[in-house]
Amino acid sequence: MSSLRAPSASLSTLKFSNSKIFRKNLSFPFFCVNYASKSPELAAAGDQNSLRLILHDSLESAGIDTKLARSAREQFRQQVGRLTEIDAETCITICRGADLARTALHIAAEDDSLISHSSVPLPVEAFVERLDDLSTEFCSLFLPPSEAPPEVFLGKLDRFFYVHKGFRRTEMMSDTRALYLHSVLTCRSGSGVLLSLIYSEMLKTLRVCGFLDFDVEIYNPCDYFSFPTGYQKQKFKFSDQPHILSSKLLLVEILRNLKQAFWPFQYGHRSNLFLRAAYAANHPFGPIISGESSSNSYGGFEMASAKAAQHRLGRGVWTCAHFGDMRRALAACERLIILDTEPKDLRDYAVLLYHCGQYEDCSDYLKLYQNAQISAAQIRDVFEEDTVKKLAARVNLILAEKGWNKQTIHQSFWNSSEPW
Structure with a gap:
C-alpha cells in the first residue's frame, strides 16, 4: 500500500479541504482582473456595454420578479470579469482567472429563475460540492499507484467517469437538460462541452491536491458521439488543435448551444x-x-x-416544447454580448x-x-x-x-x- 498515490485518510481529507479553499481563493483580488479580450471589430464599432440589455427590465415592467435572475447575471459578469486576455486563451485544465464551473452554474441559475419563477435560487454551492466529491471518490476507489504512467492514470479516470459513474453524451436538441451543468451532474447525461468541463474540474482538483504530477490536455470531440478524454500534454499533435477548448471558447460554446436550442x-x-x-x-x-x-x-x-x-x-x-423559449434565447444572446464574442x-x-x-x-x-x-x-x-x-x-x-x-x-x- 505504500506505493499508492493516495495518502492516509486524514491527509487526504485535509488536501481536499484545501482544494475547496483554493476554489474560494479564486475570488481573491489576485485573480480579479479586467477581461481584456474584446474583439477588434466590436472595439472599433464602439462600446456595446453602453447599450442596455433589455430582458430583465422588460420582464419587470410586465410585473415579473427578476431579482434572482439579476443576481445570477451579476455573478456571471463577475466571473467573466476575472478573465484576462491570456486566461481566456488558455486551455480549460489550467484556467485560474475565473471559476468555469461556477460561471456555468450561474448561467443555469439565471435560466432556472426565468422559467420556474421560484423564490429560491439554484443552490450553486451545493453543485460545486458535487464536483469536488467526484474527485474525492476517484481517489478513494480508482487512484493508481504513484509509479503508474500517465496513460494508466487517465485510463483509470475515464473508467471512473464514464463507466463507474455512468456519465454519457446526449443529443442536445432531444433533452435540453444536457445544456445545464447542474442537470448534467444530477442526471449524468450532457453535452460534450459540459462533460469536458466536468472532466477538467476533476483534473484541476486532483492537481491542487497533489495527485496529478504531469501536464494534461483535454480532447473535446467535434462530433456528436465521441467522449471528451484527457491525454498527456507532451504528446500533443497539431491535428488536435481544433479539439482543444480555451476558457473563453468553452463559455461561448455553452451559450451558443443554449441560443440554438431555445431559438423561437x-x-x-x-x-x-x-x-x-x-x-x-x-x-x-x-x-x-x-x-x-x-x-x-x-x-x-x-x-x-x-x-x-x-x-x-x-x-x-414565449415558450413552447420543441419550439424554443424567447426568454432563454434572449438571455443567451445577452451573455454572449457580455463576453464580447x-x-x-x-x-x-x-x-x-x-x-x-x-x-x-x-x-x-x-x-x-x-x-x-x-x-x-x-x-x-x-x-x-x-x-x-x-x-x-x-x-x-x-x-x-x-x-x-x-x-x-x-x-x-x-x-x-x-x-x-
Missing part, C-alpha cells in the same frame, strides 16, 4: 438562426428575404413553421428584439452590428447583409409611425398567460 424559430434555414427569425418577421407581409436560388427557396413546411412561430409570439406564447451575436440579438417589440433597441443593435461589419476585414455573406439592411429599413419605418405605442407592445408581449 426552430424551422427554416438549417444553420442560420438569424435568417429563420428574419423570415418570420416579415412573413405576413411578403418575405423580407428575397433573391434566394430555387435550390434554397422556402417550401410550404418552412412557410407554415414561420407563420406558426409568428402567431405564437403574437399571442404571448463576435458581431453576429449583436445581429441575432437585434432580430429577437424586433419580435419582442423593442424596436428602438433593435435599431441600435443593428447599427452597432453594421459598424462592426464595416471595420471587420473578413468575407461577408451578401445575402445576410442584404437581409440585415431590409430589416433595419423596416424597423426605421415602424419607428417613424406616429401611432406606435412602445409601452403597450412591451406589456402585451410578456403579460399573456404561459402555455403550461
Whole structure:
C-alpha cells in the first residue's frame, strides 16, 4: 500500500479541504482582473456595454420578479470579469482567472429563475460540492499507484467517469437538460462541452491536491458521439488543435448551444438562426428575404413553421416544447454580448428584439452590428447583409409611425398567460 498515490485518510481529507479553499481563493483580488479580450471589430464599432440589455427590465415592467435572475447575471459578469486576455486563451485544465464551473452554474441559475419563477435560487454551492466529491471518490476507489504512467492514470479516470459513474453524451436538441451543468451532474447525461468541463474540474482538483504530477490536455470531440478524454500534454499533435477548448471558447460554446436550442424559430434555414427569425418577421407581409436560388427557396413546411412561430409570439406564447423559449434565447444572446464574442451575436440579438417589440433597441443593435461589419476585414455573406439592411429599413419605418405605442407592445408581449 505504500506505493499508492493516495495518502492516509486524514491527509487526504485535509488536501481536499484545501482544494475547496483554493476554489474560494479564486475570488481573491489576485485573480480579479479586467477581461481584456474584446474583439477588434466590436472595439472599433464602439462600446456595446453602453447599450442596455433589455430582458430583465422588460420582464419587470410586465410585473415579473427578476431579482434572482439579476443576481445570477451579476455573478456571471463577475466571473467573466476575472478573465484576462491570456486566461481566456488558455486551455480549460489550467484556467485560474475565473471559476468555469461556477460561471456555468450561474448561467443555469439565471435560466432556472426565468422559467420556474421560484423564490429560491439554484443552490450553486451545493453543485460545486458535487464536483469536488467526484474527485474525492476517484481517489478513494480508482487512484493508481504513484509509479503508474500517465496513460494508466487517465485510463483509470475515464473508467471512473464514464463507466463507474455512468456519465454519457446526449443529443442536445432531444433533452435540453444536457445544456445545464447542474442537470448534467444530477442526471449524468450532457453535452460534450459540459462533460469536458466536468472532466477538467476533476483534473484541476486532483492537481491542487497533489495527485496529478504531469501536464494534461483535454480532447473535446467535434462530433456528436465521441467522449471528451484527457491525454498527456507532451504528446500533443497539431491535428488536435481544433479539439482543444480555451476558457473563453468553452463559455461561448455553452451559450451558443443554449441560443440554438431555445431559438423561437426552430424551422427554416438549417444553420442560420438569424435568417429563420428574419423570415418570420416579415412573413405576413411578403418575405423580407428575397433573391434566394430555387435550390434554397422556402417550401410550404418552412412557410407554415414561420407563420406558426409568428402567431405564437403574437399571442404571448414565449415558450413552447420543441419550439424554443424567447426568454432563454434572449438571455443567451445577452451573455454572449457580455463576453464580447463576435458581431453576429449583436445581429441575432437585434432580430429577437424586433419580435419582442423593442424596436428602438433593435435599431441600435443593428447599427452597432453594421459598424462592426464595416471595420471587420473578413468575407461577408451578401445575402445576410442584404437581409440585415431590409430589416433595419423596416424597423426605421415602424419607428417613424406616429401611432406606435412602445409601452403597450412591451406589456402585451410578456403579460399573456404561459402555455403550461
